[in-house]
Amino acid sequence: MFIGWATPSAATRRGVLFGGIAAALGAAGIAGTLAATQGPPGDGAWDQSAVRDWDGLLVRAPYPMLRTRALGEGVRTAFLGGSGKLSVAGRLPAGLDGPVTVRASLIARGDHAMLAAVDDDAWIRPAAAQGDDLAFPAPVDLGEAALQGEILDAKCWFGAMRPGYGKTHKACAALCARGRLPLAFCQTGACITGGEAPLFLDADGAPHTRAILPLVADPVLARGRLVQVGDVLQFRVAPDAIVRL
Amino acid sequence: MAAGYRIVTWTPYKALYDGALALGCTAFVGAFIGVALATTPEGQRLSEVQLLIRASGACAFALLTLILAIGPLARLSPRFLPLLYNRRHLGVTCFLIASVHGGLTLLWYHGFSDLNPLISLLVSNPRYGSIQGFPFESLGLAAWFVLFAMAATSHDFWNAVLGPAVWKALHMAVYVAYALIVGHVMLGAVQGEKGLVYSLAVGAGAAALAALHIFAGGREARRDADAATPDAGWLRVGPGADIPDACARIVTPPQGEKIAVFRDGDAIFAVSNVCRHQGGPLGEGRLVDGCVTCPWHGFQYRPQDGRAPAPYTEKIATYRTRVEDGIVFVHETPMAPGAETPPSTLARPA
Ligand code: HEM
Ligand code: FES
Numbered sequence: 001m002f003i004g005w006a007t008p009s010a011a012t013r014r015g016v017l018f019g020g021i022a023a024a025l026g027a028a029g030i031a032g033t034l035a036a037t038q039g040p041p042g043d044g045a046w047d048q049s050a051v052r053d054w055d056g057l058l059v060r061a062p063y064p065m066l067r068t069r070a071l072g073e074g075v076r077t078a079f080l081g082g083s084g085k086l087s088v089a090g091r092l093p094a095g096l097d098g099p100v101t102v103r104a105s106l107i108a109r110g111d112h113a114m115l116a117a118v119d120d121d122a123w124i125r126p127a128a129a130q131g132d133d134l135a136f137p138a139p140v141d142l143g144e145a146a147l148q149g150e151i152l153d154a155k156c157w158f159g160a161m162r163p164g165y166g167k168t169h170k171a172c173a174a175l176c177a178r179g180r181l182p183l184a185f186c187q188t189g190a191c192i193t194g195g196e197a198p199l200f201l202d203a204d205g206a207p208h209t210r211a212i213l214p215l216v217a218d219p220v221l222a223r224g225r226l227v228q229v230g231d232v233l234q235f236r237v238a239p240d241a242i243v244r245l
Numbered sequence: 246m247a248a249g250y251r252i253v254t255w256t257p258y259k260a261l262y263d264g265a266l267a268l269g270c271t272a273f274v275g276a277f278i279g280v281a282l283a284t285t286p287e288g289q290r291l292s293e294v295q296l297l298i299r300a301s302g303a304c305a306f307a308l309l310t311l312i313l314a315i316g317p318l319a320r321l322s323p324r325f326l327p328l329l330y331n332r333r334h335l336g337v338t339c340f341l342i343a344s345v346h347g348g349l350t351l352l353w354y355h356g357f358s359d360l361n362p363l364i365s366l367l368v369s370n371p372r373y374g375s376i377q378g379f380p381f382e383s384l385g386l387a388a389w390f391v392l393f394a395m396a397a398t399s400h401d402f403w404n405a406v407l408g409p410a411v412w413k414a415l416h417m418a419v420y421v422a423y424a425l426i427v428g429h430v431m432l433g434a435v436q437g438e439k440g441l442v443y444s445l446a447v448g449a450g451a452a453a454l455a456a457l458h459i460f461a462g463g464r465e466a467r468r469d470a471d472a473a474t475p476d477a478g479w480l481r482v483g484p485g486a487d488i489p490d491a492c493a494r495i496v497t498p499p500q501g502e503k504i505a506v507f508r509d510g511d512a513i514f515a516v517s518n519v520c521r522h523q524g525g526p527l528g529e530g531r532l533v534d535g536c537v538t539c540p541w542h543g544f545q546y547r548p549q550d551g552r553a554p555a556p557y558t559e560k561i562a563t564y565r566t567r568v569e570d571g572i573v574f575v576h577e578t579p580m581a582p583g584a585e586t587p588p589s590t591l592a593r594p595a
Pocket of ligand 1: 295299303304305343347348351388433
């Protein structure tokens with residue numbers, strides 16, 4: 001007979017010992033099985049400690065971007081982001097344009113890149129001219145497209161969160177969208193494996209307003225146009241051409 | 246007792262129990278993180294915080310399932326009684342692990358912006374009308390509040406202030422918390438990228454719990470049906486010789502508290518099964534130094550009048566008993582708590 005407050009009998013002690021070991025093994029088994037079902041979050045990466053200077057050409061619209069040769073393979077485009085879920089748009093010095101140096105760490109996934117600016121005011125400063133070919137070439141309209149997938153916040157999906165897509169990430173994506181970080185669009189299936197995630201803009205090529213928030217991270221069908229601007233693929237969609245699936 | 250509650254201090258058994266608990270939780274979280282890291286390709290690891298969010302959520306849920314299984318298991322076999330004792334430690338641990346989970350979620354998914362994380366939690370997804378899009382976080386938050394209320398009132402002080410009945414009712418809300426968390430996982434993680442294994446694990450856990458409760462309840466109902474006789478309120482307990490010496494058989498009357506029928510040698514006594522301390526099951530305890538002794542924290546009552554030995558002042562109800570041909574009966578109507586009720590005597594086998 002068991003009496004809790006009494007000194008446990010040898011049998012009880014043995015029971016707890018073996019029961020405890022069995023429970024620990026069982027717990028480890030269950031936990032391991034659950035853990036093994038975690039899909040890989042993709043190969044996005046962000047080393048926050050690797051802060052350095054990046055030279056390039058500042059482009060303010062539709063989102064703050066840096067056209068730069070520092071990412072290798074000719075001229076590439078990196079979005080500019082703040083340290084948290086906030087855009088750097090509010091921290092861009094008025095009147096600053098053209099060649100700049102940015103102090104930031106790199107968030108990269110495949111060919112997608114974002115520079116996370118350091119928090120202090122000196123994150124961006126004017127630089128010497130670096131040649132004309134840094135400017136965006138003229139946009140090329142690739143025609144209409146109807147894509148099924150998910151509206152993402154680029155920062156998380158590029159590597160700030162792992163994983164950074166799907167329902168469990170919706171609240172976070174909505175905060176990034178509120179903070180005016182760039183939105184991207186991944187097609188169903190490709191959200192996990194990577195591939196191309198075009199920049200997601202409204203029909204005029206401008207950022208979406210907060211009206212888009214409820215749709216972020218939900219499965220949607222979006223009809224619009226694909227437009228290539230340099231190395232950046234844009235998916236331009238009017239808000240009323242997005243249907244939740 | 247003047248203070249209203251008795252301090253129950255650290256006992257050797259508690260140390261063992263808590264050691265096993267810590268071992269189990271460590272094994273769970275460790276295995277979760279270890280296996281997740283080992284099975285995802287290099288360069289494609291989940292971020293540490295997100296891994297910890299998942300491991301702690303799953304651990305808290307597993308612990309809650311275990312907590313709910315202990316009640317019916319202990320009713321089915323006294324072998325599980327050691328688990329029942331100090332179940333509160335499991336509950337508080339579950340609350341703490343769930344708090345790590347919720348806190349990290351709040352920080353990671355709802356922090357780092359200019360919106361208050363708590364507001365973000367409540368407004369980031371307003372789709373309460375949808376199953377597919379349901380904001381599963383709010384279910385987790387509601388469950389967390391229930392676990393909080395239970396953990397905060399788990400101390401005996403609250404049991405004394407609220408009274409055992411209110412306390413027990415409050416702690417039955419654990420079933421509400423469990424249902425909320427099943428929803429939280431099904432509408433969250435399961436709808437997310439990891440479908441089948443998670444839904445099977447949650448479904449199997451919930452089904453096993455339901456089956457255990459139904460089985461244990463059914464067995465008691467059958468015993469009670471045997472006990473009911475048309476004989477004006479007298480309930481059949483069974484052959485007196487079947488009650489182990491210094492132990493009890495528990496009977497459920499049609500109304501009121503369960504009754505613990507004790508045998509002390511030839512003498513048969515019956516008292517309420519409900520301990521005045523925290524509602525512990527007296528009939529699962531035994532007679533120690535001639536007193537009914539609660540298996541939970543050792544409160545004692547004299548079997549003949551239900552009074553705690555001096556200097557304590559608790560009283561429980563006694564019940565009349567009678568023996569016919571070696572079969573023990575108990576009357577379903579309690580005597581006033583503390584009323585002296587003479588034992589009946591088992592005839593010695595000739
Ligand atoms: C404070 C309120 C809570 C919030 C805001 C919350 C939020 C979340 C979030 C965002 C996820 C998805 C994590 C991911 O997949 O990356 C999740 C998963 C989960 N939560 Fe909670 N939760 C809360 C409370 C709870 C409680 C009280 C429990 C259980 C006792 C619990 C159990 C779980 C489980 C088992 C999962 C699935 C684990 C996984 O994703 O692998 N949650 N929760
Ligand atoms: S419930 Fe604590 S001693 Fe009985």
